[in-house]
Amino acid sequence: MLTLDLFVNAIVAGILLGGFLAAVSLGISIVFGYLDIVNIAHPAFVVLGSYAVYILNSTFGIDPLLAGIAMAAPFYLLGILIYRFYYAFFERHGAESLRGLVFFFGILFLVEVGLNITYGVDYRMVNAFYLGKSIEIGLVGIPYRLLIPFVAGVAMIFIVYLYLSKTFYGMAIQGVAQDSLAARLMGADPIKIKSVAFGMGMATASVAGALLIMISPIEPSMGREYIGRVFAIAVLGGMGSVVGTLVAAVLLGIAESLTSTFYSPSMAPAVSFGILLLVLAIRPSGIFGR
């Protein structure tokens, strides 16, 4: 029964990993999927969120998840500032594609270098009473440091899904994404609406940062490992589909977990991108793409 045991554990670990990956990718889904902004710096912002959580946890002893949620508000404001800057210097001149990408690449390095100078390259971690514990269900042992990020990640996806599809402002974001000109001619200010959406994407980075540092210790350049995966998940799920992001993230999580368990961890990214290429060949708009 050893293989069954391994198999079930790998599947469960994959699902848990998927919930966390969805949280990290959510900001890309919103900003890339709705605003067409290639925010390649998003994983760096997630790491920035981790450091904010680390400081609140190590200095004041605040619970890491609560710290991540509390930091969502300043991250939201930071997102609005960054979008306004990006709009004024790039988007307004129609220079969004390549120069915009360079802009976010630059921000990625600024964040990394800033964290390096301030905190050094040492690994940092958080403390909470539950992080070392786990629960046993039959064959499977579920550590809380994976379970909580999974639950929090799925909850965050659900809240953003409700906001985008049920509230008026969420619909307005969709409207601007689908037809910016028509929305403008109906009196909607696209810059204001896009600012809100970008701010929301940034706010999710703070929560995702809390989940990241719960799962493993962090160092400043860790975001790089996620750049490929988060874009793969956003595209695989279908541009602008929040539910698709969750499904794609769980799919990738399971695939990576199975590959790591039965083959080799170093092959895991190759399997992820193999799935992406396969899905795009069959369904170019992604699993839930319109």
Add this chain to the structure above:
Amino acid sequence: MASLLEVHDLTKSFGGFSALNHIDLVVHRGERLGLIGPNGSGKTTLINCITGVLRPDRGRIYFDGEEITSLASFRIARAGIARSFQIPRPFRSMTVLENLCIPLRFAAAVKMRSTELEAAAREILELIGLGDKATASPLDLTQIEMRKMELSRALASRPRLLILDEVMAGLASSELDEMLAIFHILSGQGITIIMIEHILRAVMNFSQRLVVLDAGRKIADGSPGDVIKNPQVEKAYLGE
């Protein structure tokens, strides 16, 4: 009659192509104005300049006494100018009703709770005869229903000036009459209307005054009966 919209010396070129050439135009409050001209004569460019989609090279535009020449398009919409598109552009992910809520909230700046917003949207749909399609997806609408949705959405901005850009293209004759009846009701409510149309029967029936553009110039402006007999207009439409 006092003027609602005044366009002075409006000029716009794209590269070497001069799309609008020193256009002057006055639209009076409550008027029904027909705007005709051959394809490429500048009608849609003129509308794009008025609604802030394009910035004119020179000239000024006044709406209700205020200059709107270089205002952002969403501010012009909020000031009270609404338009429909030649090709309907619904928000695909929303229902018909939700499509109306966007202009109601933003352009008409109606601060309401969502139930009141829905009621206001429903009222417009009933008026246009689309009440039973409120919860449908725009993708399931027929051609005329789609046109009606575009019109409803323009009305949801609570405009004082409504610009109809070829809203009747491709409709059957009976549908044409149905749409014209709706436009007369709207006009009766005091909305000023500019109708761009190729279907001469519709535009002659509807307009109190007719303006003709040809190659970016205004070549006629007067009562429909006089304008249609104008030899320059005949030449523009039928050639030499």
